[in-house]
Amino acid sequence: MNETFYEVLRHQGITRRSFLKFCSLTAASLGLSAAAMPKIAQALETKPRTPVIWLHGLECTCCSESFIRSAHPLTRDVVLSMLSLDYDDTLMAAAGHQAEAIIEQVKAKYRGNYIVAVEGNPPLNEDGMFCIQGGRPFVEKLKETSADAKAVIAWGSCASYGCVQAARPNPTRATPIRKVIAGKPIICVPGCPPIAEVMTGVVAYMLTFDRIPALDRQGRPKMFYGQRIHDKCYRRGHFDAGQFVEAWDDESAKKGYCLYKMGCKGPTTYNACSSMRWNGGVSWPVQSGHGCLGCSEDGFWDKGSFYDRVTNIHQFGIEANADVIGGAIAVGTGAAIAAHAALTALDSLRRRESTKDREGIEA
Ligand code: SF4
Ligand code: SF4
CATH class of the missing domain: 3.40.50.700 (NADH:ubiquinone oxidoreductase-like, 20kDa subunit)
Incomplete structure (x- = not known):
């Protein structure tokens, strides 16, 4: 066994x-x-x-x-x-x-x-x-x-x-x-x-x-x-305020405005990137200045340029349409x-444990 x-x-x-x-x-x-x-x-x-x-x-x-x-x-x-x-x-x-x-x-x-x-x-x-x-x-x-x-x-x-x-x-x-x-x-x-x-x-x-x-x-x-990239994105406030990056090197890009007009697929993509982030929570693509490609959605590779704006949603009042497009049911956002x-706590636990293990072995 x-x-x-x-x-x-x-x-x-x-x-x-x-x-x-x-x-x-x-x-x-x-x-x-x-x-x-x-x-x-x-x-x-x-x-x-x-x-x-x-x-x-x-x-x-x-x-x-x-x-x-x-x-x-x-x-x-x-x-x-x-x-x-x-x-x-x-x-x-x-x-x-x-x-x-x-x-x-x-x-x-x-x-x-x-x-x-x-x-x-x-x-x-x-x-x-x-x-x-x-x-x-x-x-x-x-x-x-x-x-x-x-x-x-x-x-x-x-x-x-x-x-x-x-x-x-x-x-x-x-x-x-x-x-x-x-x-x-x-x-x-x-x-x-x-x-x-x-x-x-x-x-x-x-x-x-x-x-x-x-x-x-x-x-x-x-x-x-269970939740869209867009729902937990830290640039969401700029989206709601109508503040968008229009070119990769414009002033709005430097200010960290919303990447929707640069092709960000966050409004139609369901994944945990905007809340869990990557590399142990260090960053994620939107935080690095690039829009989401929608890589966790079926067919993302055949939907035209990654830099084309999502056109089948409304700029405001976006939630209802995006939920239909995404085809998923939102669940508790705390998970x-x-x-x-x-995971952050786990990491510090690991560090403490490995220090204690080392001390135990050395003792
Ligand atoms: S469109 Fe993209 S950059 Fe803008 S708020 Fe949504 S996920 Fe964030
Ligand atoms: S393209 Fe994929 S990895 Fe990048 S933000 Fe979107 S869902 Fe996350």
Whole structure:
């Protein structure tokens, strides 16, 4: 039997006190009340780690880069400790037949109890010959591996929607995974790439509660994709006041006015960038002076220039139309802010813990 998450943490020298703090912060990062903390602790102490098979189709590996380069090492480490990453052909040492055999072993031993995480998508033209793995089309491997899985996670916009490799005329017929996998819950975590803390948050939720999070109409977890970039953007006041950047180097750009007229897709994009931000909360694209490209929305790559203004919304009274366009239901706006606060606290906890660990080892 796999070890529990708690056992793995103890082997790593994490104290029970820190474990309970982690449980409390996890509850906050998922937008849950403190009452959820004992349930999280009980689940993590008793449940064996969940085996995960991480597959790669047509993609650039930016989702893996985002995940493993999380600015919060403790978050990344504990999430990696929560799951048993039994197969990942980008990260694993095994190769060839040895690697392929691992998939069969996981399927046989954990039938119906493992998670498949997919980065990239399968190309279907010419019998799938544009992506060959282990001597056969990736689409076959994807279907077979998913057949006995508990659930499937579609990492990034490639797996969720097709993304740039599916751009017109899509010569390889790159196809979202939901169109080739049948009968399994699929959780879409789009973005190019998704925010690291969104990825770890989704995994933490699934492993803790043994269920998939509530999803919007596009299959995205509402806790992270329930609000528009525009709703939490710090430049929103300028939008409401009609103060816009008209050219990249004008006075309005220097004053940090709204980027709507420069093509910002924030009003029609659902993601957590404007509240959680990137690189551990350091910044995000709009804060760097560039408009949102809408990378977490289906078809963003084929909607014309990134610098074309969104024309199918009204400049004022925008909310009703944008909600229809976005096709998602807004949920409590506190979750992402709570997530960022919790992650910041996690980071400082990690630093304190690592200092204490060092002191303990040295003593
Ligand atoms: S249009 Fe873009 S820059 Fe302007 S407030 Fe909305 S998200 Fe922010
Ligand atoms: S700001 Fe927009 S384009 Fe940039 S990462 Fe976030 S959702 Fe994607």
